[in-house]
Amino acid sequence: MNCKKIKKLLQLYIDNALTFGEKQLVEKHLETCSTCRAELKSLSTMVRLIKFLPEVSAPPDFTDKLMSKISQIEEEEMERKRVIPAWQIFLKNLWGTPWYRYSLVGILTVAVFCVFAFTFLFNPLPLPGQRETLAPVEVSFTISGIKAQSIAVAGDFNGWNTSANRLEDPDGDGIWIGKINLKPGRYEYMLVVDDSKWVPDPHAKIYTDDGFGSRNAVLYINSDRG
Numbered sequence: 313m314n315c316k317k318i319k320k321l322l323q324l325y326i327d328n329a330l331t332f333g334e335k336q337l338v339e340k341h342l343e344t345c346s347t348c349r350a351e352l353k354s355l356s357t358m359v360r361l362i363k364f365l366p367e368v369s370a371p372p373d374f375t376d377k378l379m380s381k382i383s384q385i386e387e388e389e390m391e392r393k394r395v396i397p398a399w400q401i402f403l404k405n406l407w408g409t410p411w412y413r414y415s416l417v418g419i420l421t422v423a424v425f426c427v428f429a430f431t432f433l434f435n436p437l438p439l440p441g442q443r444e445t446l447a448p449v450e451v452s453f454t455i456s457g458i459k460a461q462s463i464a465v466a467g468d469f470n471g472w473n474t475s476a477n478r479l480e481d482p483d484g485d486g487i488w489i490g491k492i493n494l495k496p497g498r499y500e501y502m503l504v505v506d507d508s509k510w511v512p513d514p515h516a517k518i519y520t521d522d523g524f525g526s527r528n529a530v531l532y533i534n535s536d537r538g
Contacts, residue, residue, distance in 0.1 A: 315341075318348050322355055328515045329452050332489045363517060448493040449533050453479060455488040457514060460505045463488045467501025467531075474504045500528040 318341050324330050325338050342349050371377075453465055463479045469492070470476040479490035500520060503511045512519060516529030 315345060315348055318342075318345070319351055322348070322352050325352070326355055326359055327517070328454050330454070331452055331491075332454060332487065335454060359517060446496045448495050451492050451494050451531070451533060453488075453490045453492070453513075455479060455503065455513065455515065456486055458488070458503070458505060458511065459486070460488070462506055464504040464507075465490065465492065465501055466504050466510075467499050467528075469494050469499050469501070474507060494531075494533055496533045499531045499533070501531060502526075502528055 318338060321330060321334060321338055325335065330338065342352065455463055463481075464474055465477045465479065466472045466474050477490065477492050479488035481488045500522075501513070502522075503513055505511050510526065512527045513529040516531070518530040518532075519527040520530050522528045
């Protein structure tokens, strides 16, 4: 597998979202490719930095205010076009008159609002009540370093059921794998070892207090993941 294909899999490798076979191919390539190792190191550093960024919630009336502002700017721009002939607009833009500067500010303002809207309004992580409107995404779990006879994944996506989503170790090499189809959103989960012991996922990137003296792993699923 060449570097171009490997680099496309590095983010999924960091997120432990590859199949067992894909993970082996990536690790075998990284043993001999210093360029891809450097790329992996850079991505890992970025993930660690993002982990410490605070979560920011938009105000409840943010959408209404944003759309109102955009509509106001569009109406003002249309009014200018109706009042000022096209040839005058061209000359004013060409000669750098005050009108041109104000128009440029207006265009930049609209651009900033549009970028902000597409980032925070049209591609947000869905709320729990919105999950049913989005297509499920296949999520892969790969767990190693835990001595066990059985391992299951229990979380708020399956009602914390200790047997609904069991992982398998087909080769008996201590690497447990499994896949679950989940709709985009935020989930919390733990590993259930030997049907009795609750253990946090050692490979998770984010954790949260479960309220009982332990930690739940936090899983974010985006709607654009394939």
